[in-house]
Amino acid sequence: MFPTDLLRATSFRLAIALAALFGASTLLIFVFIYWQTAGSETRRIEALIEYDAKVEAGEPRELIERFVTNRVTSDFHHLTYAALFEADGRYVAGDLGQIPAGLPVDGQVHVTRIAPSGESGLAPETVRAVARRLPDGSVLVVGRTSEELERLREEVARALSLGLLPAILLSLATGVVLSTRANARVKAVNDTAERIMHGQLRERLPIRGTGDDFDRLSASVNRMLDEIERLLDELKSTGDEIAHDLRTPLTRVRARLENTRRFGGSIEEFEAAIDRSMAGLDQALAIITALLRIREIEAGRRRSGFSAVDLSAVVAAAEELYQPIAEDRDISLVTRVQPIGKLNGDHDLLFEMIGNLLDNALKYTPRGGTVTVTLEETREGPTLRVADNGPGIPLEERERVLLRFYRSARDQYVAGTGLGLSLVAAIAKLHDARITIGDAGPGCVISVLFKGIQRSSGWDRAVEPPIATVQSGATSSKA
């Protein structure tokens, strides 16, 4: 498992690529150095022997012979060659038996191969040589071996092999170490992910605290896990809430049906039991529907329905819908609306919000009371207020009132799903509005401050026409 893992690891592959690149560039540098050094050395040798030959050619014969002899005898390392031949090619002096074959007698440097004289068995070596015809017809040959260049090449190759191999090995080793470490961290993350997938949702990816790439990645994955855990918890608590709140009506229905089945005698009794059971089931269904709606709104999916909304028209429409109920209960429903311009929002949801607030206020206001709806521009933004002069909500209960399912003690004799204000809170949140519950002394005032809401301008949307403009047309004036 280890070698394949290692080969697949990104950091190891990177190390191999780097080693290859490093080796290639080192090789290139060495070749370049050798090429430069050898070139200049060759040019120096060539200039030297060409110069020697040229200078000696001008000397008298005896001096040339001495030059040749001196040169040969003083050269212990057999680096140079020098020889003098008669015009017919006969040997006069020097360490060459004959003019090297293929060496033109033109005073130019040529590369040729010469077998060293005297010591037999030595291989012919590569020599740079000049053959020059002297004024008296004899031929002077001066040469020098390329042995030093050979040595240079060997040394360069040795240096290369000594330096390059360890460097490549070192970079490979670094790659192995790095990728082994990376592998260990990947394995740790994998193991944790595996545990999370098997249900241990509270597990988090390990963070070393060094702030490196892995840490940053793990941190953001951990934040994602936090959010997922929060959503799951919410889902679970929604489930718990549904289960809890449905058990009550369903238990009642079940008990009633069971008792009617066992004791119920007359058709009328059966019918009454069935009617009450159906009402109980309807209430249970209404709770499910309301909860799902709240969840849908909280998920923010309804933003797609946003457009320019005239809030004063929405207030007017809600007033029109609820006025008869207020009249029925001897409550005066008063609206005070200031023009506040259009807001970006969901018309239907805003209507539902105001409707729920009115419904709530009307429910808790005693006969003869007043419910006041105010819409005005405040320093902080457009504000909607619904005030009643009912019993009010105690200070310590105000926050909880907006929470799902909570119903204060005063709620005992008012029917409903208990979700109205939760829905209001969800809709307000969707619109970046802030809800506060205050004292109307006596009574309760719920304010919705559209703080973060965008003002709309230009484009419009068909909203319910303001009631006032239609009213004159519809009410007969021909009496």
Add this chain to the structure above:
Amino acid sequence: MEAILAESPAWGAVTANAKILLIEDDCETADEIIRALSAHGYALTHADSGQRGLRLARTPGFNLLIVDRMLPEMDGLTLIKTLREENIYVPVLILSGIAGVDERVRGLKAGGDDYLTKPFALSELAARIEALLRRPSDARETVLRVGPLELDLIDRVARRKDREIELLPREFKLLEYMMRRPSRVVTRDMLLERVWNYANAPHANLVDVHMGKLRRKIDAEGEISLLYNVRGIGFILRVLD
């Protein structure tokens, strides 16, 4: 002065014998629907899958389809779209377990004529079927008449015999809706949807309050009631024989 009637199967007599195709995969639900609608005099055929439903829906003779949205083999919306593409324009009522305004819009866009979310009251289903089968009176009419009631849509005047009735705009709209559907049960949800355009009113009994006000204006002291509550279902505007 409460005018309450119990539901009577006889009200469905006008469209009785209408042939309805019910495409619903849950057989228990289907059985109850068939039982309830047969009592109204409708003849029902049942299909328990999308494919079988589509095959039956292509045969002529059905006056209305009831289509469940979630069906095996072929979902309800695809079925309706397929029918509409084949130029079959029989009215369709969609039954769906998926609530939500957007879902409703999707259903109607696919070619449905009405959308009812499960669970529903069987009486609600019956009322909506009746509404689909009997299209409202000619929309070009400018004066509606039901018994002694008269509604002038141009002058915006309502009269009962010679007595003029003063109506608020919403009451006028409500009365117009009822007068276009005389002797037919209209449910609260239908009124909220069609007269108020609200799919989610906090209280369905809002409609009762508005209807109560309208009734007090229409049925003056000593006059025979025209507007009735139908217990547990909704309202009906009718002239008792």
